[in-house]
Amino acid sequence: xxxxxxxxxxxxxxxxxxxxxxxxxxxxxxxxxxxxxxxxxxxxxxxxxxxxxxxxxxxxxxxxxxxxxxxxxxxxxxxxxxxxxxxxxxxxxxxxxxxxxxxxxxxxxxxxxxxxxxxxxxxxxxxxxxxxxxxxxxxxxxxxxxxxxxxxxxxxxxxxxxxxxxxxxxxxxxxxxxxxxxxxxxxxxxxxxxxxxxxxxxxxxxxxxxxxxxxxxxxxxxxxxxxxxxxxxxxxxxxxxxxxxxxxxxxxxxxxxxxxxxxxxxxxxxxxxxxxxxxxxxxxxxxxxxxxxxxxxxxxxxxxxxxxxxxxxxxxxxxxxxxxxxxxxxxxxxxxxxxxxxxxxxxxxxxxxxxxxxxxxxxxxxxxxxxxxxxxxxxxxxxxxxxxxxxxxxxxxxxxxxxxxxxxxxxxxxxxxxxxxxxxxxxxxxxxxxxxxxxxxxxxxxxxxxxxxxxxxxxxxxxxxxxxxxxxxxxxxxxxxxxxxxxx
Numbered sequence: 001x002x003x004x005x006x007x008x009x010x011x012x013x014x015x016x017x018x019x020x021x022x023x024x025x026x027x028x029x030x031x032x033x034x035x036x037x038x039x040x041x042x043x044x045x046x047x048x049x050x051x052x053x054x055x056x057x058x059x060x061x062x063x064x065x066x067x068x069x070x071x072x073x074x075x076x077x078x079x080x081x082x083x084x085x086x087x088x089x090x091x092x093x094x095x096x097x098x099x100x101x102x103x104x105x106x107x108x109x110x111x112x113x114x115x116x117x118x119x120x121x122x123x124x125x126x127x128x129x130x131x132x133x134x135x136x137x138x139x140x141x142x143x144x145x146x147x148x149x150x151x152x153x154x155x156x157x158x159x160x161x162x163x164x165x166x167x168x169x170x171x172x173x174x175x176x177x178x179x180x181x182x183x184x185x186x187x188x189x190x191x192x193x194x195x196x197x198x199x200x201x202x203x204x205x206x207x208x209x210x211x212x213x214x215x216x217x218x219x220x221x222x223x224x225x226x227x228x229x230x231x232x233x234x235x236x237x238x239x240x241x242x243x244x245x246x247x248x249x250x251x252x253x254x255x256x257x258x259x260x261x262x263x264x265x266x267x268x269x270x271x272x273x274x275x276x277x278x279x280x281x282x283x284x285x286x287x288x289x290x291x292x293x294x295x296x297x298x299x300x301x302x303x304x305x306x307x308x309x310x311x312x313x314x315x316x317x318x319x320x321x322x323x324x325x326x327x328x329x330x331x332x333x334x335x336x337x338x339x340x341x342x343x344x345x346x347x348x349x350x351x352x353x354x355x356x357x358x359x360x361x362x363x364x365x366x367x368x369x370x371x372x373x374x375x376x377x378x379x380x381x382x383x384x385x386x387x388x389x390x391x392x393x394x395x396x397x398x399x400x401x402x403x404x405x406x407x408x409x410x411x412x413x414x415x416x417x418x419x420x421x422x423x424x425x426x427x428x429x430x431x432x433x434x435x436x437x438x439x440x441x442x443x444x445x446x447x448x449x450x451x452x453x454x455x456x457x458x459x460x461x462x463x464x465x466x467x468x469x470x471x472x473x474x475x476x477x478x479x480x481x482x483x484x485x486x487x488x
Contacts, residue, residue, distance in 0.1 A: 015131040016058055019043045020050035020076065021065040021092060026115065030063070030123070037124045038463050039131075047071045054080055059087050061130045063113070066093045066100055074104060081108040088130040128466060136355055156192065157340045160330035166193070166322060173320045174200035179272065181317045182295040184324030187372030190295035191255060193322055198251040203291055206250025209243050214259035222264055222280055232281025244277045244288055251291045257317070258298025258309060265310045272316045292317070327369040327376060334365045337373060341380035342392065354390045359433070363394055363401045436464060 017039045021027055027043040034041050044050035047068045054062060062080055066073035077089050091112040093101040101112035110130045117123055156163065173180060174197050182190045191210060198208045211224060219233065227242030244252060254260070260268070271277050272292060276285040294317045303309035327334065338356055346353050356364070360383075369375055383396040394401060436450075443450035451461035 013058075014038065014040045015060045015127075016040045017042075017127060017131075018050060018054055018059050018062040018087075020047055020062065020068070021045065022047075022068055023065075030117070033120050034124065034127065036459065037127075038459075039127065047076060051076060051079060054087065055083075060134045061088045061090060061110075061127055063090045063092055063127070066091050066097050066104065066112075074100070074107070077104055077107060077109055088134045090126055090130055156189065156196070157337050158330065158333040159336060160325075160333045162325040162330050163333060166324060169320075169322055170196050171200065173197060173322075175202065176320075177201075177203075177291050178319040179291070179317050180293045180320045180322060181300075182293065182322045182324060183300070184295075184297065185326050185372055186297050187374030188324040188326060189373055190297075190324060191253065193324065194251070194253040194293040194295065197293060198253075198291075201251070201291070203250050207247050208251050208253065209247040210253040210255060211243055212255045213264075214256035218261040218264060221261070222267065225264070226267060226277055226279050228280035229282045232279070236281070239279070242277060242279060244271060244290055245286060247290045248288045249290075251293060254292060254294040256296055256298075257294040258296035258300060258303055262308070262310065265313050269310065269313045269316060272313075327372040328367075331365050334369075334376065335361060337376055338364055338380055341377050342384060345381045345384040349384055351384060351387070352390060353384060353387050353392060356392045357394065359394045360392050360397060360401075363397060367401065432464070440465070 015038070017034055019027060019031055019034075019041065021030075021043075022045050024045055027045060031041045031043045042053060044053065047070055050062075050064075051071075053059075062076075064073045064076050064080075068076070073091060077091070080087060080089050088110040089104075089108070091101045091104045091109045092115055093112050094115060098112070098114065101109075101114075105112060110133065111126045113123055113126060156167065158164075158167075170193065180194075180197060182193050184190055194210070195208060198204060211221075213221060216224060223233075223236075223240070223242070225242050225244055227240050227245060228236050229239045230236055254268075267278075271288070271290070274285075275289065276287050278285045298309075300309055300314055304311050304314060327337075335356075338361070342353060342356065364376070364379070371378075379398060379401075380392075382398060383392045386396045387393070439450045439453055440447075443453060447462060447465070448458055451458045454461060456464070
């Protein structure tokens with residue numbers, strides 16, 4: 001066995017490549033070339049030793065000769081792809097074995113390479129693509145695990161510290177019957193919190209009744225909440241039970257309670273104090289056992305100071321407060337949420353979309369999201385509808401996401417919702433991508449010329465291009481050059 005030394009590739013972790021071939025000269029040459037290209041390489045002339053080494057879960061790609069003594073390349077392929085942590089397999093074949101290599105691809109091999117290798121560039125390119133696929137699959141699997149089962153609270157998507165605090169508070173308050181006031185901006189998921197508390201409470205078998213207090217006139221809201229008797233007002237042709245009675249034994253969720261009229265607030269206060277409800281137009285009361293959860297995006301303190309919200313009602317509601325963070329305050333949750341919505345709308349639209357491109361994800365994370373999670377969901381739904389391939393790109397996002405090249409002041413304002421570390425990382429990533437793109441255009445797509453302008457050697461410059469998905473291609477106006485050879 002020969003182990004080649006790893007290179008000082010800047011990106012971490014380095015891609016790990018396993019080569020299994022019984023030709024010692026090819027192992028040394030190919031191993032050395034891939035090492036200089038930035039991979040960490042292990043080579044084996046014995047197939048069984050290579051198969052044992054492949055049990056390590058952090059190998060990305062295996063290059064396997066189709067013709068090996070003791071065990072065939074096809075058997076190796078089946079073994080490697082059938083493991084718990086499968087790696088991408090590239091078959092190495094001679095000219096006469098191409099039909100067999102094609103059969104290997106049909107059985108799960110990522111690619112096949114024909115030896116002898118006249119040009120090393122296609123080999124390196126194939127290995128890089130295989131690494132990208134392996135890591136994409138692993139990354140998506142991790143995200144799916146977070147979305148499906150690794151959430152502290154299955155009703156929500158989020159791993160940030162702020163959301164963990166919310167999850168913990170939900171667990172603590174669920175088993176009481178105390179009133180809860182949920183505060184947060186529109187679109188942060190206040191009703192989701194209310195439903196989550198109800199599902200975990202001893203009232204879970206009772207009804208969960210929700211009403212938006214801002215969506216109705218004063219008269220209609222009172223009728224809906226408290227019910228009415230026949231003739232209570234024009235059009236009241238019969239008696240009607242109110243939503244408070246309908247929620248008896250369960251939970252009543254009063255959304256946007258900050259917009260409730262003052263007269264209605266007085267009547268609600270009586271329900272909370274006395275545990276009884278009086279229908280509109282009636283002198284009789286009915287006892288009710290209802291847990292009230294209220295939510296608002298209104299600044300209640302200001303509303304009380306302005307005389308628009310009763311202090312006594314506020315203190316009745318504010319026994320327990322849940323403060324929901326805005327999405328801009330938890331940007332680390334954006335990728336998880338985006339992946340969740342992508343899976344949801346991909347299934348609904350019967351479209352297979354495997355990932356969100358790095359550029360698009362960067363644009364999503366750096367957005368300030370005034371509409372919070374609801375806005376993000378709408379953006380991902382739109383992108384899923386518009387996506388033409390298996391990847392959502394920046395072009396699939398709404399106008400304004402694709403080009404964030406405003407002035408310095410505009411760029412700064414878009415970062416102010418992040419921590420210093422998050423803002424710095426995104427800013428440096430955006431600079432690298434724009435700088436490299438501009439440099440390649442200035443050099444008319446010539447990698448060597450662009451590397452010289454950047455003051456970098458050609459191999460490191462190529463790695464940067466690959467890292468930021470700017471590898472030269474005719475489709476983006478750059479002309480690919482092939483000046484390396486197998487003997488380079």
